[in-house]
Each structure stands twice: as C-alpha cells, then as structure tokens.
Amino acid sequence: MPNLKDLKNRIASVKSTRKITKAMQMVAAAKLRRAQEAAEASRPYAERFNAVMAGLSASVGGSDSAPKLLSGTGSEQVHLLVVMTSERGLCGGFNSNIVKLAKVQARKLLAEGKDVKILSVGKKGRDQLKRDFGKHLIGHVDLSEVKRVGYVDAQRIAKDVLARFDAGEFDVATIFFAEFVNVVSQIPTAQQIIPAKFEGDQDAATGATTLFDYEPSEEAILADLLPRGVATAIFSALLENGASEQGARMSAMDNATRNAGEMVENLTIQYNRSRQAVITNELIEIISGAEAL
Secondary structure: OOHHHHHHHHHHHHHHHHHHHHHHHHHHHHHHHHHHHHHHHHHHHHHHHHHHHHHHHHHHOOOOOOOOHHHHHOOOOOEEEEEEEOOOOOOOOOHHHHHHHHHHHHHHHHHOOOOEEEEOHEEEEEHHHHHHHHHHHHEEEOOOOOOOOHHHHHHHHHHHHHHHHHHOOOEEEEEEEEEEEEEEEEEEEEEEEEEOOOOOHHHHHEEEHHHHOOOOOOOHHHHHHHHHHHHHHHHHHHHHHHHHHHHHHHHHHHHHHHHHHHHHHHHHHHHHHHHHHHHHOOOOOOHHHHOOO
C-alpha cells in the first residue's frame, strides 16, 4: 500500500497531467474551427467539379480517345494505396481507424492475388503500416514541417502519384482518409482517384453535357482537368483529415482531462483515509502509553 508521500506525489503528478491535457484540448478547439471552416469551404467546389467531370466522362464514355487517367490501363493487377494520417499522436483512434481500413483493403487485394503498393502520408500511419506491410511501402510524404496544409502540398503528392502512374508502377490508386462529420465522429473513407470515378448527380451531369458545348473537345478538356482532379481529391482529403484530427484530439483530450479529474478525486479520498488511519494509530499509541503509566 502506498504511503502518504507517494500518494501526495501521485496527486501532484496527475494534476500536472490534467493541466497539460486541458491546454491541449483548448489548442485543438482553436485549430478545429479553422480546419473545419477550410474543409467545409472546399466541399462545394469539389462537388461541382465532380459533377462537371461526371458529365464530361459520361459523354466520352468508353471511347478509345479517352484519357488514360479515366479509362485506366486495362488492368487492375497493381493497386497503390495512399494512406493519409497525421504527423502527431494523442488524437484517439483517428490514425488507427484509417490504417485499419487500409489494412483491410490491402489484405483483401492480396487474397485476390493482386499486388499492393503503399504510399504513406503522415508519420503515424507509416509507423503502424511498417509492422504488417513494411515490404509493400514504396514511399513516404513528410508533412511535419508544414504548419497549415495548402494546395501546394496536395500538388506535391499528386505529382508523385501521377509520375508513378505514368511510369507504369500501378493500375489503380485509392486514397484513405477520415471524413469530418463532427467533433466525436470522423468516418474512415476510401476513394479511388485513378482511374477517375466521379459520383456527381446524374441530372447535373446530364445537364452539363446538354447545356454546354465544349471547345476544345471533351477528351482534350479531360486530359487537362483529370490531373487537377487528382490534386483536388487529395487536397479535399487533406482538409478533411485536418479537421478530423483536431476534432479527435479535442475529444481525446477532453476525455483525458475528465479521467484525470476523477483520478485526483479517488487519490485524494485514498490519501485522506490513509492520513486518518495514521492519525488514529498515533492516538491509540499515545492513549495506550498513557494508560500504561
């Protein structure tokens, strides 16, 4: 059983930890507001972009002149998984949930006899993937020095992915990230970006091809916009990840602060009981000594 000094030190230690978690919660709350605004601001553009691209891709169809980023290589043997996580921890199950989804997809593809290559974005995801899929890792993108993720960072990742596709290193590319819903809910999501798949509204897509005549041709426009579409999808995923990370960290630090408070209360009760027991024993000893005299 710990003595009074040990209990007192533990109480002081837990109180210090509670101050740290409370401060981290407040910092995450401040960052969450900016990250959430950025993620929500990007959604209308991404949705409209996908709707227009859906119309263009529907008009091109399966023609031989369709760009390679839309039609694919004609094979689905080699898959590239782009796993996006955070550079820092202490954000609950945010990173683990994304990595878990990627691992499930990787194991499914390997069971089907497909080849899997993994490109990690974020140190925490790379560290977890190394344990089971170390031999499948082909690259890593470090964003630890980036204070605020911008479109330039998404372009850098997109250029890496497109260069590997042009070199014939893979046939299908899928990105993994967490879609932000609210502070307590972040949904791990997988989105295929090569060959491009656009889930635009069918009426909007039909309207886009009916109301507009494109000059130059749809094929030429797609060849120019599809690389930008890859960068846009990656940028949207990075923004969603940023908001999800701060929301998860805020929730995790709030839980840690509450648990630290409960632990302080329990340790204080234990300290008071032990202190009372010591005082009672001392009184008994004094009374017994006095009676013996």
